[in-house]
Amino acid sequence: MPTINDVARAAGVSPSTVSYVLSGRRPISAETRARVQAAIAELGFHPHAGARALASSKTNVLALVAPLRVDVNVPVIMQFATAVVTAARAHNHDVLLLTKDEGTAGLERVAHSTMVDALILMDIERDDVRISGLRRLKQPSVLIGLPADHAGIACVDLDFQAAAGTALRHLAERGHHRIGLVGPSPAVYRRQTTYADRFLTGFLETSAALGLRTVTHPCEPGADGARACLADLDAELPQLSALVVHNEEALRPLLDLLQATGRRVPEDVSVVAICPRDVAIAMPVPLTSIDIPAHDVGTIAVETAMRLLDGRRVELTRLLEPSLVERGSCREISPSHR
DSSP, X not given: OOOHHHHHHHHTSOHHHHHXXXXXXXXXXXXHHHHHHHHHHHHTOOOOHHHXXXXXXXXXXXXXXXXXXXXXXXXXXHHHHHHHHHHHHHTTOEEEEEOSOOHHHHHHHHHHTTOOSEEEEOSOBTTOTHHHHHHHOSSOEEEESOOSOOTTOEEEXXXXXXXXXXXXHHHHTTTOOEEEEEESOHHHHHTTBHHHHHHHHHHHHHHHHHTOEEEEEEOXXXXXXXXXXXXXXXXXXXXXXXXXXXXXXXXXXXXHHHHHTTOOTTTTOEEEEEEOHHHHHTSSSOOEEEEOOHHHHHHHHHHHHXXXXXXXXXXXXXXXOOOEEOOSOOOOXXXXXX
């Protein structure tokens, strides 16, 4: 296996010059760089990853911190992870996936061991205890989420508050004025996870602004959770004509329950879901939805991390505008029946 010394002899330069060509830490003339690169190609030289990291003070690794709690929808999280990994590879970076909920201690352990160049965090809470720790790290960080105190921290996410408003206006324009929200699990609300908090805020504010009659309930995962949630909604707001579902795991059992009780979608109950596109179109009735743009969010998070690593300016808060796609699960109520 050829070494850096073999490359240096073949190119007629010193080993340190080969190292500088590989790391980019010092300017090298175009002619010398071309000779070194030709020697590398001819010999089939592959620099050792650890040596390259020491030479450049970079690891070419990003950390993706995505705690897998019992109330987390793993398939949706993996869509974000896939987007991050794909975007990172385009920048010649690998991704270290951290799924254990270790709080600030876990971040410091990874950062102080110099295993990663930057960190991308998911499952952000409104008063996230990790934020103060991130500000002490030398590595830049990007949040997929928007905590209450995000000064100086790069954040990217769907604008969930606007998404709730978009869903309600879509239904209100079709004559629906009695609408229930099937929310995430109670544990998500207890943790004040930002996507749930922001969506609920937008739902309540838009409901008040439009003069709608609405009711909201969290929903435990599974058929029993969907049954209990729907019963609560019906008890508090009889004859509701539409549901906004912000809970991917509740969608299928909820639709099955509606069908079993003789309530057709959309003839009897209209449904707007907040979920990834593939989830919406895989339901027994393709659902009108505000798609979760996991690919776009993950890609922007990586691009932001790369810009921070290069010392370039970034837009610290990026909230993507929601896009509602009509797929036929909402009907229009005639004026005489409103």
